[in-house]
Amino acid sequence: LRYSKGQKRETYVRILKAASVQLKKNGSNGIGIANLMREAGLTHGGFYSHFRSRDDLVNKAFAIAMDQTTFRWKKLSANLPANDGLEAIVRAYLCTKHRDNPGDGCALPAFAAQMGRGDKATKKSFSIKLGEMIDLVAAQYTDVPTGEARQLAISAISTMMGAITLARASAGQDLSAEILEAGAKSLTGRKATTPVAEKPYCAAPRGDSVTR
Amino acid sequence: LRYSKGQKRETYVRILKAASVQLKKNGSNGIGIANLMREAGLTHGGFYSHFRSRDDLVNKAFAIAMDQTTFRWKKLSANLPANDGLEAIVRAYLCTKHRDNPGDGCALPAFAAQMGRGDKATKKSFSIKLGEMIDLVAAQYTDVPTGEARQLAISAISTMMGAITLARASAGQDLSAEILEAGAKSLTGRKATTPVAEKPYCAAPRGDSVTR
DNA sequence: TGTACATCAGTGAACGCGCGTTCACTGATGTAC
DNA sequence: TGTACATCAGTGAACGCGCGTTCACTGATGTAC
DSSP states (O other): OOOOTTHHHHHHHHHHHHHHHHHHHHOTTSOOHHHHHHHTTSOGGGGGGTOSSHHHHHHHHHHHHHHHHHHHHHHHHTTSOHHHHHHHHHHHHSSHHHHHOGGGSOSHHHHHHHHTTSOHHHHHHHHHHHHHHHHHHHTTOOSSOHHHHHHHHHHHHHHHHHHHHHHHHTTTSHHHHHHHHHHHHHHHSSOOSSSSOSSOTTOOOOOTTTOO | OOOOTTHHHHHHHHHHHHHHHHHHHHOGGGOOHHHHHHHTTSOGGGGGGTOSSHHHHHHHHHHHHHHHHHHHHHHHHTTSOHHHHHHHHHHHHSSHHHHHOGGGSOSHHHHHHHHTTSOHHHHHHHHHHHHHHHHHHHTTOOSSOHHHHHHHHHHHHHHHHHHHHHHHHTTTSHHHHHHHHHHHHHHHSSOOSSSSOSSOTTOOOOOTTTOO
């Protein structure tokens, strides 16, 4: 109906944010346009004023979801001595709050498996985003050679992503918390005393990378 | 058409095997009944002589796919000294052949994310199957206390599953092989010299657990 | 400043396609006599 | 052993539903004069 200066942009961002949440929660197959537009307070027909197709939306939502994770990690580790930065990331990642709120969390668990079935362009853009994450985590390992830091970072991300996925798949069972603790211990050297981190990974999203 | 003693059972197994492959390759959303039955050499209508519904099939295919992985790991580590057993599993898991043949490989990368969206019963049966895998891997850690072996096993499985998923998502990029190597090194202490293991994870399936 | 027109974000009915499921039918094999 | 009948795995057309996409339309806002 109405139609002023930056209003379309605002709607666009609102749809993208809702899509990012839904994608992380239900995977890229679990997203429906009618449902998504309802969540954004609109009707389904208007979708095509903002996106060329469903695929177009998924690609864009994927990109911002990955950026949000990188941004979150940057925030969590900022102004902390190196090893503390790593620990902050790991504890915030492998906590029950993150496990139970995939929509507000990291994009990797929901996306990675799907990316493996994508085409070459999809995989290329995925690996660029993943590369940024790796660099950020590698910077937390200051007391080892650069090459080794990179290797440790890749392995740490694999462990975090694998552990949270398995913990979600066994949610409600005793095993679930055990998985989070085991992952945290092997990455930080100690067991988490409380499974919920003080700065949980899944704090309210700010949509930083959406608005640019 | 024809119809003799154990012939129905044979068809049933054929469908299940095809389903297991397709599920691991394309995820549980990627499986279509017409397509599946064609792969099994039948037409779609006959499906319901063997399964109550699509969901029924998916549940059964999931169970045998998980069993196959556990069985494979048992074979790989059998008759090997403990640490060699772990290394055999890790190298076979984190190799390019396994990365490039998800249909013949481990069920976790394709299933785990999906399981996180399932109901309580689904998660319970998942955690039981995962528990069996953990026990098997934990038995490879002989020079540490039992509790620690279990923690290391959980972490190792998380790392393997996370790494192969990320490697698949970045297949075709330089990063992909690097992920496999980083995972293998942090779990075995050394880098794999060749990314293809001698006993690849994805040897021809035998359908052991299907026929029982 | 006020009026007439153009624009276009958003609406909601309708379309078309894929896919899970149903169902009447077939014909080879097993069984009864 | 041979014949008549019952069974039921498998066939393929048809149905129904969900969902992505299209399209004619609306009406508030921006712009021209």
